[in-house]
Amino acid sequence: MSTTDLQNLYQEVILDHSRRPHGFGLRPGADAHSHQLNPTCGDEITLELHRDHATDVVTSVRWEGHGCAISQASASLFSDLAEGLTTAEITTRIDSFREAMRSRGTIEPDEELFGDAVVLGGVSKYVARVKCAMLAWVAAEDALAKLAA
C-alpha cells in the first residue's frame, strides 16, 4: 500500500460522510430494524427502514452507531442510496456491493447502481476492512429479511 492508496481508501467524500453522516438518528415508526456488531473492533450499528407499503419503496433509512470512518461513511452513503428505492432494488444493490467488496479490488462498483457510494470501492483491496464497509449493508439486508417475513 502506498500513500496514494491510502488517499484512495480515505477519499474526501468518505471523510466528509464520516464527519457529517446522513441518516443519523433513529425515528419512531420504523417498519424493520437490525442491530449489527463487528466483534473484532466493537463497531455497532442499529439501522431501520421506513417503507411505504403500497409501493414497497423505502422512504427513509435511519441509523445510529459508532465505528471507524469507513463504517460510518458506508452507513451514511447507504442511507442516501437506498432512500426512494424499492426493497427489491435495494437487495440487488446489497448483493452487488458485497460482490465488489469481496473482489480484492478486481470489481469496481457500478456508478449507475451506486452513485456516490462507489467511493467505497477502494475498501475491497483491504480485506481486513471489508467488514467495516459491509456493516450497514448487512444490517439493511437483515432488516429487509424481516420486512419480507
Added chain:
Amino acid sequence: MTQSTATRNTAGTDVTSADTTSTDTTSTATTSTAATSTGSPATRIAPFAPQELERLRADFPILSTEVNDRPLTYLDSGATSQKPLAVLDVERRYLLGENSAVHRGAHTLAAEATESYENARDTVARFVGADADEIVWTSGATAALNLLAYAISNASLGRGGAAATRFRVGPGDEILVTELEHHANLIPWQELAARTGATLRYVPIDDAGALELDSLPLLITDRTKIVAITHVSNVLGALTPVELFVARAHEVGALVVLDACQSAPHLSLDLHSLGVDFAAFSGHKMLAPTGIGVLYGRRELLGALPPFLTGGSMITTVTMEGAEYLPAPQRFEAGTQPVSQAIALGAAVDYLRTVGMERVAAHEERLGQRLAVGLSAIEGVRLLGPVAGEPRTGLASFAVADIHAHDLGQFLDDRGIAVRVGHHCAQPLHRRLGLTSSTRASTYLYSTEGEVDEFLAGVADAISFFGVRP
C-alpha cells in the same frame, strides 16, 4: 543416537547469538531490581547500547523485512512476540532429530524426547521462580485459566475427594477480579460463578484507569475464595501491586490467581516470592511459538486439584468403572503433549535469561516512558493509564477524539508500523474509560527508540490526515 543425545540436554547451549550479546554487558547488569512485583523502575540497570540492540535484532529476521514498501516497525509484541532464530532452530532440530511422543513408548527417541520435554519444564520453572512439578503445560494462558476454573468447578462438585474441598466454591462464596482484566481472566470466572452459584465481584478502576485499592479490605472478605488479577494490564501497562492482594487474600484464606501474560515476558518474575497460588502465561508472547503456555500452581495446591481434561497420559490405573490419576503436573496434561512447542519455550526462556531480564525490563521501561511522554505531547491524544513518569511497562494505549482506532491503525500500517487497534480483549476497561476502542503500541527487547519515534510521528501525521479540515 549418542551424538544427538550430547547436544540436547540443556537448551541453553542453543542461544549462541544471545550469548554474544551478553558477554560485553554482564558487568553492567549486576544490580538487582525490584521490578518483579512492585514496578519500581529498574533505573540502575543499563538499557542496551545501540550496537547490542542491533545484534539482538539480527536474531529476529522478520524485523528486517518490509511492509507496504517501508521497513517494518513492529509495535505489537503485546499481542505476540517475534521469534529469534535460536528458538526456531531448537524446535526444528527437535523435529528433525528427536520427534517422538513423550511419556509413553520405550524406544530411544521417545526417551530422548521425554527428557528434552521435561528439561524445558525445568528451565521455564527456574525462569519464573518455581519448581518443575509446579509447571503445567497448556496450549496458552487462556487454556491455563480455563483449566484452573474448570478444575475448581470439578472440586466444587465433589471431585478430588477430601484433599480438594479447599477449592470448593458455591452460593455465598465470592470470586474477585478487577475491572481491567483481559477477557481471558474474566470470563472463565464469570462462568465458574454461573456454574457454582458463587458471586463474582470486581475491584473497580477510577477515571484514569487506576485500581481503586482502597476498596480491597471491603472486597476481600471471609466470603472471598478466589482473587484473580492481572500482573500488568495489557492495555494500560500499569503494574498491579500484587503483594497487597496476596497479603489481604491470604489473611482470609482466598487463593490468588495471577495473569502473568504481560509480566513473564517483560520482567524478572519470581512466583515463589510473589506468593501467588496460581499463575498463567503464554509462550508466544515471550519469543516461543503459539500453542504453548503455562499454568503454575503451588505444589500442595496443584497436588490436591482434580483434573479438567481427562484421557491418555494422565492416569495410573484404568478400569471400566473408573480411573486413578497421575500426580501433578501430568494429571493436567491429558492427550499428546505439545512437545516441540514446550522445548521451544525452554529455548526462548534461555534466550531471555542470557540477555538478562533486568536489562529487558530496563530497556522496555525506557521505551514505555518514551511512548508516554511522546503521546502526551501530541495535541488531541488521550494517553490511557499511568501518566508519563509513572511506572509502566513498555506499552502505551491511547485514544484520539473523533478518530477511530482502526483508521489510525490503517494510517500507521501504510508506513509499515504494526500496532494493535480495538478493545484489546478488555471491553469492560474501555467502557469504564468511556471508549469502545484504543490504539496500543507495545514493545519488546528488540524494539528501538527510533521505532517509537517513527510511531509517534505517524500518530501526529494521522491526526492531521483525519482531522477536520477547514
